[in-house]
Amino acid sequence: MTDNSVVYDDNIMITMRGVSDSVGLPYTVNPLELVDREALVELREGPAGSAGPDGDPAWPWQWRGDVADFSALRALNLTTADARAAWRVATENKIYYWTGLEFIAFDQAFGRTGKPGPANVLSGTAVTGVSGSAASARITGTSPGQNLELTLPRGVSGDVGDPGGPGRIQDAADVLIDDDHSLAQDYILAWDATRGKFVPAPSPRRGGPWAIAKNQFSGGTNLNEPKVLAAITIPGQPTRWRPQVTGQVRVNAANGNGYGTRCDVEVRIGGPTGELVGYGFGYDIQNWDWVLIGPRFDFPPTPTTDFGVVQPNQTITLYVIAKRVKGSASFTVDTTGAQLIVYAEPIR
Incomplete structure (x- = not known):
């Protein structure tokens, strides 16, 4: 009797591919596709297993920013003291990690959308520019606490307003009253030539x-x-x-x-x-x-x-x-x- 169990004398490469079960019915047939010496078997994916044990903590990276190309990175002449440092090579858009002896390249470190960052709380201020100048705007600070600064040219002088109410003498521009120059009983304001202001002083009367x-x-x-x-x-x-x-x-x-x-x-x-x-x-x-x-x-x-x-x-x-x-x-x-x-x- 002839033995027909041997199909090929050489090795056959078998590829098994998991297929998700969106319906939930068990497979009754697992298809097998044979092309030359390659076999493709589709198998239904099983349920998710339990979480495995925690791995060892990853080594911390020391991010050093961008370098122009790999030649510039090599020109840094790194030693073991620089171990765990990482750079982005701009021409390749890759991260290069220095182990202390060699570089490890990560070519898929960029390209995906990251997680949403914190919402930016933008505050605004306005300053007066020189009359006749152009208006401008700039954003200062870092997110999430940035400030929009608007510079607006000074306009022409308006009409004289109505007289204001009586003001306090101590609020005048040429009067200095603070913690070091405080008022007291029977004090008067005397001119201080050094400061160019009136300051509190004891009354000169006896x-x-x-x-x-x-x-x-x-x-x-x-x-x-x-x-x-x-x-x-x-x-x-x-x-x-x-x-x-x-x-x-x-x-x-x-x-x-x-x-x-x-x-x-x-x-x-x-x-x-x-x-x-x-x-x-x-x-x-x-x-x-x-x-x-x-x-x-x-x-x-x-x-x-x-x-x-x-x-x-x-x-x-x-x-x-x-x-x-x-x-x-x-x-x-x-x-x-x-x-x-x-x-x-x-x-x-």
């Missing part, structure tokens, strides 16, 4: 008056030692200043005739032994008389000296002291009609 009278004075009889008659506290002022004092108090010897003894009155700053800022000369006479108090300093005051000067924002107390300067008899202080008035004289 402060006060502050006064004390009879009930705030302490008198006495048969006194032999210096006596503090009164004290007055002056609040801090915004500038350097010197006290200007005026007043009167009745002081007399207590020996019956007054002759041979004289008592004066001092006004000192900061304490009974502080700097002298006021003085009243007593009288070596029998009858009572007023000791008139006025400004006096131990040294001639000038704008540059600090004698008798109170610094800005400093609270101070002035003391009124009666003391014997001549003779040995005791003395008496009568507070009837006594008073002291103080002014703060700014120093410029």
Whole structure:
């Protein structure tokens, strides 16, 4: 009997091609097409299998941008330190990946539509160009936060509008009021030649008056030692200043005739032994008389000296002291009609 199972003595190439089943019926016939030594078998695709295990993480790429051609890429003389870097060769539209030893080309890396990017939020601004120039537009920034800038030529001047309402002085162009130049109580605007603007400054007028009278004075009889008659506290002022004092108090010897003894009155700053800022000369006479108090300093005051000067924002107390300067008899202080008035004289 002849054996007909052998069709060809040589190998036959068999190609199996999966065919999708859109209806869902099982195949009863799997077609086979034989041409020379090639066989094509169409088989129905089976159901999708389960997901396989995760593969190893891919090596990160370091994208270096575009190069003109492959020759320019080779001219970079890459080493192992440049491993994992990638470029797009513009003439071939391919990505070349450098492993550290060789290039791997990906010729199908471009050509497909990518996923939609984020929506661009386009804002707009308008600026004024030179009168008579052409209008222009440009887009600045990067998506999704770009800005459309329109440059429009300045037009001709219009008619004068209606007068506006009263404006604030501090909003004027030649006035500077900010955190470093702030307004305060009793401040004025003074011209600053360096800045070319008006800036806040303490008022140049003297402060006060502050006064004390009879009930705030302490008198006495048969006194032999210096006596503090009164004290007055002056609040801090915004500038350097010197006290200007005026007043009167009745002081007399207590020996019956007054002759041979004289008592004066001092006004000192900061304490009974502080700097002298006021003085009243007593009288070596029998009858009572007023000791008139006025400004006096131990040294001639000038704008540059600090004698008798109170610094800005400093609270101070002035003391009124009666003391014997001549003779040995005791003395008496009568507070009837006594008073002291103080002014703060700014120093410029």
